[in-house]
Amino acid sequence: QPDFAADAPLVGKHVIVTAGPTHEPIDPVRVIANRSSGKQGFAIAGALARLGARVTLVAGPVALATPAGVTRRDVETASEMQRAVDDALPADAAVLVAAVADWRVEAASHKLKKADGPPRLDWAANPDILAGLAADPRRPKLLIGFAAETENVEAEAEAKRTRKGADWIVANDVSGDVMGGERNEVHLVTAEGIEHWERMDKSEVARRLARRIADVIGGGGR
Numbered sequence: 695q696p697d698f699a700a701d702a703p704l705v706g707k708h709v710i711v712t713a714g715p716t717h718e719p720i721d722p723v724r725v726i727a728n729r730s731s732g733k734q735g736f737a738i739a740g741a742l743a744r745l746g747a748r749v750t751l752v753a754g755p756v757a758l759a760t761p762a763g764v765t766r767r768d769v770e771t772a773s774e775m776q777r778a779v780d781d782a783l784p785a786d787a788a789v790l791v792a793a794v795a796d797w798r799v800e801a802a803s804h805k806l807k808k809a810d811g812p813p814r815l816d817w818a819a820n821p822d823i824l825a826g827l828a829a830d831p832r833r834p835k836l837l838i839g840f841a842a843e844t845e846n847v848e849a850e851a852e853a854k855r856t857r858k859g860a861d862w863i864v865a866n867d868v869s870g871d872v873m874g875g876e877r878n879e880v881h882l883v884t885a886e887g888i889e890h891w892e893r894m895d896k897s898e899v900a901r902r903l904a905r906r907i908a909d910v911i912g913g914g915g916r
């Protein structure tokens with residue numbers, strides 16, 4: 695709990711955060727994964743908790759400590775992540791930072807052997823957690839997605855925002871050394887337009903975003 699109730703505008707609010715990659719099994723020892731350290735999502739979960747929110751952090755496989763005051767649900771696959779998000783509803787806001795694998799394969803129950811040659815993988819589409827939440831009758835009031843892009847960052851992000859039914863997209867330019875690093879350069883894409891945030895620590899991105907979330911769903915604060 696924060697030290698000063700006056701500076702805890704999110705007391706009584708529930709926010710769901712997804713973070714990290716998902717792992718889709720190929721066989722008992724191999725997975726398909728996205729690249730994500732989970733650092734930005736974990737920082738956001740912690741920043742929201744420091745503003746007084748009840749935070750459910752649905753985490754893919756990452757090597758990170760749980761931020762203080764945050765309830766963590768560990769998952770492995772996109773389907774498990776979707777179920778955990780669904781179980782955590784209702785929420786006042788959701789911040790989907792996770793790098794969800796877009797596809798899964800039919801996993802073999804036994805270990806594939808190298809000598810048998812490269813396997814043929816039978817791909818299927820994973821559920822889109824963000825689009826699903828946007829269409830859900832229990833849709834959180836404020837729905838925020840992340841988009842890691844390497845080119846046409848702003849246009850891609852705005853297209854994603856409307857296509858997926860999110861209120862905001864935090865667009866991440868990952869053409870540099872953002873992945874796994876401590877700093878991030880983001881653009882906040884909303885219906886009102888695009889804000890460019892200068893390159894800053896992921897913890898500072900988290901603090902600013904948490905403040906902005908509190909401006910929308912917070913209980914008036916100080």
Ligand code: CTP
Nearest residue numbers: 790791792794820821822823824839840841842
């Ligand atoms: N997302 C999700 N479920 C998925 C895929 C993505 O909830 N199966 C969420 C991510 O957590 C993120 C947002 O959707 O908040 C954007 O993810 P991104 O991968 O950039 O979007 P896609 O629609 O999958 O487009 P792309 O082809 O660029 O991967």
Ligand code: CA
Nearest residue numbers: 793794795796
């Ligand atoms: Ca994707």
